[in-house]
Amino acid sequence: MAKNITIFTTNTCAYCVMVKKWLGSKGFEYQEVNLDTNPERQAEAFEISGQLAVPVTVITKDDDSQEVVVGYNIGKLASAVA
């Protein structure tokens, strides 16, 4: 199960809206890091995902292992939060 979820987003990213909407529809809470208002955290998002892209969703599980999903992909998100 997901213990903690963090999403890296930007203001104009529609896929970020969809990830938040999907997590909300499944009853998950999350922390959002907006890279437009926190540009100093861009390097962190890149380091975690290996991509210059958002949304980046970081799911920390009960055993503290992490799974990272880049983009809006319902199948990957569902498997990562399961």
Add this chain to the structure above:
Amino acid sequence: MADSEIETHDVVMIGAGPAALSAAIYTTREDLDTVLFEKGVIGGLAAITDWVDNYPGFVNGIAGLELADGLRGQAERFGADIRLGEVTEIIDQGAYKLLKTTDGDMRAKVVLIATGSDYKKIGVPGEQEFYGRGVHYCATCDGAFYRGKRLVVVGGGNSAVQEAIFLTRFATHIDLLVRSKLKASDILQKGLIEQAGKITVHLETSTDSIIGVDGKVTKVAVTKQGVQSEIDTDGVFVFVGLEPNTKFLAGTAVELDEIGLIKTDAQLQTSIPGVFAAGDVRSGATMQIASATGEGATAALLIRTYLEDRNTAYLAPEAPISELKPLAV
């Protein structure tokens, strides 16, 4: 599973872009039970467009994301049920269409396919290799990673020019690579002129490959009038046309044209009776948001007519009316 146990709706719409959301505003107001399935972004390509300047009713234009959210909210206000999932198969059963979905099997009296289109790939070496790490298809998503950097934008249509202008808010300089001539609207081309210091337009320039070092894009190889050269860049954004989202229809009786768009008759009905198509996925579509919303509304009205006729065609009593007896009270 018995038919009576399968979730059944008046209308199932595949997609939740401007065409489907507009259609849903109309069908729900007609009290037709309407479900929409969206596997991507609600609002479709409109939602990932930075700014929409040509949608009627907005004097100064509107952010694509805001327009999409307004369409969604309006459809939901009248009862549209938007589900985040996918329809993988349509099976024609006559009066009903059986749909295989991520929510399980579902039946619908009418199906509206409004899955729109996605941006095409260029298909050059390096494009796949650097996807997400220097090659992008969504400026509003990934542009913020290029503050103070140089960019290449590939394409010469409205999307390419509009997104190049949008990216000037982050990048120090943009090279716009146009394979032939600019096809963007005059107003967008004027926008390019206003950004002349920041955007260099390269006409009749083909993009040959995307080159990188240590996993990062560094150059784009191009050919202009037979002369090959390289352009230094930190990233590439691609807007070279649209590809219809119709792959899931392979193997169905829904007829497509030579580029994969859905053929319809004048009633927006596909080759399967009771299955309609509207918006950017329809053969003959103008690929404009205003056209998509208009087609969505038209489709909804034609669906209403179809449902009225369907009640006659499929649900007529077997015995002549004169021979029917009143139900016992």
